[in-house]
Amino acid sequence: MNIQNYINGKFTPPFSNEWIDNYCPADGKVYGQIPNSSKADVENAYTAAKLAFPDWSKTTLETRSRILIKISELLEANLQRFAEAESKDNGKPINLAKTVDIPRAASNFRFFGNAITQFASESHESVGHNAINYTLRQPIGVVGCISPWNLPLYLFTWKIAPAIAAGNCVVAKPSEVTPITAYLLGEICTEAGLPNGVLNIVHGLGTTTGQAIVEHPDIKAISFTGGTATGAHIAKVAAPMFKKLSLELGGKNPNIIFADCDYNDMLETTVRSSFANQGQICLCGSRIFVEAPIYEKFKTDFVEKVKQLKVGHPSKEDTNIGALVSKPHLEKVMQYINIAKQENGTILYGGHKITIADYENGYYLEPTIIEVPTDECRVNQEEIFGPVVTIMPFNTEAEVLQIANKVKYGLSATLWTNDLKRTMRMSNKLQSGIVWVNTWMLRDLRTPFGGVKDSGMGREGGFEALRFFTEAKNVCIKY
Ligand code: NDP
Numbered sequence: 001m002n003i004q005n006y007i008n009g010k011f012t013p014p015f016s017n018e019w020i021d022n023y024c025p026a027d028g029k030v031y032g033q034i035p036n037s038s039k040a041d042v043e044n045a046y047t048a049a050k051l052a053f054p055d056w057s058k059t060t061l062e063t064r065s066r067i068l069i070k071i072s073e074l075l076e077a078n079l080q081r082f083a084e085a086e087s088k089d090n091g092k093p094i095n096l097a098k099t100v101d102i103p104r105a106a107s108n109f110r111f112f113g114n115a116i117t118q119f120a121s122e123s124h125e126s127v128g129h130n131a132i133n134y135t136l137r138q139p140i141g142v143v144g145c146i147s148p149w150n151l152p153l154y155l156f157t158w159k160i161a162p163a164i165a166a167g168n169c170v171v172a173k174p175s176e177v178t179p180i181t182a183y184l185l186g187e188i189c190t191e192a193g194l195p196n197g198v199l200n201i202v203h204g205l206g207t208t209t210g211q212a213i214v215e216h217p218d219i220k221a222i223s224f225t226g227g228t229a230t231g232a233h234i235a236k237v238a239a240p241m242f243k244k245l246s247l248e249l250g251g252k253n254p255n256i257i258f259a260d261c262d263y264n265d266m267l268e269t270t271v272r273s274s275f276a277n278q279g280q281i282c283l284c285g286s287r288i289f290v291e292a293p294i295y296e297k298f299k300t301d302f303v304e305k306v307k308q309l310k311v312g313h314p315s316k317e318d319t320n321i322g323a324l325v326s327k328p329h330l331e332k333v334m335q336y337i338n339i340a341k342q343e344n345g346t347i348l349y350g351g352h353k354i355t356i357a358d359y360e361n362g363y364y365l366e367p368t369i370i371e372v373p374t375d376e377c378r379v380n381q382e383e384i385f386g387p388v389v390t391i392m393p394f395n396t397e398a399e400v401l402q403i404a405n406k407v408k409y410g411l412s413a414t415l416w417t418n419d420l421k422r423t424m425r426m427s428n429k430l431q432s433g434i435v436w437v438n439t440w441m442l443r444d445l446r447t448p449f450g451g452v453k454d455s456g457m458g459r460e461g462g463f464e465a466l467r468f469f470t471e472a473k474n475v476c477i478k479y
Contacts, residue, residue, distance in 0.1 A: 002033050003034050004183070005037060005041055005045070005202050005203055007045045007202070008196045011186065014038065014204070015038060019034065019035060020205070022089070025314075025323035026314050026315070027361055028359075034176065034179045036205065036209075037208070037212075041204070042209060046218065048197035049171055050169070052196060053168070053169045057138075057167040059167070061116050064167070065113045065116055068109045068110070068112055071192040075102060076106045078184075078188065079103070080098070082097075083098040087314045089179070090178045090314075091324060093322045094317065096276070096322075102181075104154045105153040105154050115162075115165065121134065121472075126476070130478055132476075135472050137466070137472060139166050139167030140244065140469060141169070142169050143170055143469060145222075145224075146206075146213060146214075146222065146223070146226065147172075151281065155225050156185070157185070158460060159172070159223045162469050164194070168469055170198070170199050172202070173201070173206075173213060182203075183201070185201070206230065214238055219243070221468070221469065223246040223460075223469075224248070228454045228456075231249040244468065246457070246458035246459075246460065250383040250385070251283065252380075252383050253283060253411055253414070254400075254430075255273055255274075255285030255286075255287065255289070255414045256400055256415050256426070257416045259291040265438070267305060270288065271302070272440065273441065275306070275367045275389075281441075282385075283412045283441055284389075285389070286384060289393075292395050303369060306349055306369060307349065311356075321387060324363040324364070324386060326363065329385075332384075333365060333384055336388060340390075345372045345390070347368065349366070349369045351366060351370075365386065368389070369390075369391060372392050374392075380392075383409065408453055409451065410451050411432055413434070414435075415430075418438075423437050433450045434451075445462060446462040447461055448460075449461035
């Protein structure tokens with residue numbers, strides 16, 4: 001499948017006519033090519049966006065809302081096609097793409113299509129001064145959206161939908177590793193009646209195409225989701241130009257299990273929070289801490305449950321764990337398993353590459369559970385972003401709080417307990433942007449989403465996203 005850039009509502013090849021191979025993770029074969037876009041392609045996309053902006057920013061909220069909801073409906077109508085494409089491109093099980101990725105992408109458009117009609121700004125009466133202030137929330141202009149490969153369409157649309165709902169025009173780049181559903185989205189946007197140039201999708205490498213978006217002097221805001229090192233680099237380039245920045249970065253999230261939890265619910269959810277999407281979700285609870293009285297029981301039961309997960313070809317309905325996204329990523333994850341061994345970790349389960357008949361070159365890895373003697377080891381401190389979790393026991397609330405917070409990341413934390421006071425104490429003190437208590441990845445799109453420390457800055461979701469994609473201007477009138 002050869003894909004093209006989507007610029008000014010048309011599919012166009014890159015100026016350079018240079019292409020990048022696109023690999024299928026399930027069998028390791030090249031199955032298509034994507035544009036290796038240059039600065040000139042980004043400039044072309046920017047020009048289309050700039051020309052579209054005056055009209056788009058003046059459309060009524062009802063018009064924008066109608067188009068966004070239409071995109072959502074078309075995604076739902078094309079669920080099977082999109083899910084198959086996402087699964088093939090990323091290696092994730094088709095079931096996951098069908099029940100999570102594509103429905104969530106559709107929800108993103110529906111949610112922001114509705115949210116924009118409810119978005120209000122403040123007014124402040126200056127009592128005693130005979131003046132009233134009101135705040136305008138104006139679209140920024142042309143904005144850049146850059147997303148990663150783990151939840152390709154889900155995260156791509158999580159940025160694009162609020163950006164265009166707020167009246168901006170967009171130059172967007174999906175990960176070069178998983179470009180297909182972003183490409184298909186172009187067709188849907190045209191069919192839904194999105195005017196040409198409002199959304200422009202440019203494919204290519206992060207270091208060239210992505211960099212050209214970040215460096216562009218007239219792209220005034222960058223919404224980025226990806227690794228912490230890339231986020232730091234983007235901030236360095238964008239900050240001197242005073243761009244608005246939203247950075248959603250890496251995580252190393254604690255999953256803290258107290259003995260008083262609802263055990264079965266915890267066990268089932270912990271299998272999911274450890275290995276869903278091959279562990280390649282920034283919210284996965286990759287550090288599991290278990291209160292000492294139930295540690296041995298948990299260890300046995302967890303290993304038993306994980307043994308039952310079926311690693312297989314992503315297109316098979318009964319596959320629980322598909323392929324990792326790329327060969328370099330598989331190698332990186334396997335390196336961490338070796339590091340764990342050197343650091344005296346005990347592999348309780350997994351740790352090996354898997355060969356699947358007829359797909360010998362696919363990037364399959366067993367779900368891996370490592371018991372670590374201390375939290376001060378690389379596998380407990382660095383983001384692995386694969387089907388690998390560590391487990392260790394703890395004795396007191398104070399101790400687990402301290403180790404949970406002792407990483408550079410702060411994206412999410414999960415807490416399993418039925419003690420209300422402990423829940424309140426811990427939730428206040430956990431250094432993370434999101435705390436889930438007795439659940440995981442339960443998402444309400446109105447809530448603020450993002451991390452603290454090296455997990456990023458800014459918040460996505462709900463009105464937070466609409467605030468990011470608008471400039472506040474205060475008007476003060478004396479009467
Ligand atoms: P990367 O940081 O490598 O890439 C993310 C995106 O940035 C890709 O589109 C990439 O392009 C692009 N990019 C790379 N270099 C540059 C550059 N110099 N300028 C502009 N764009 C650039 O992350 P991954 O794709 O490997 O994704 C995994 C990471 O994302 C993990 O760390 C994970 O935790 C994080 N993540 C965070 C989430 C959150 O909400 N906090 C959610 C999901 C993932 P290309 O791929 O083509 O090189």
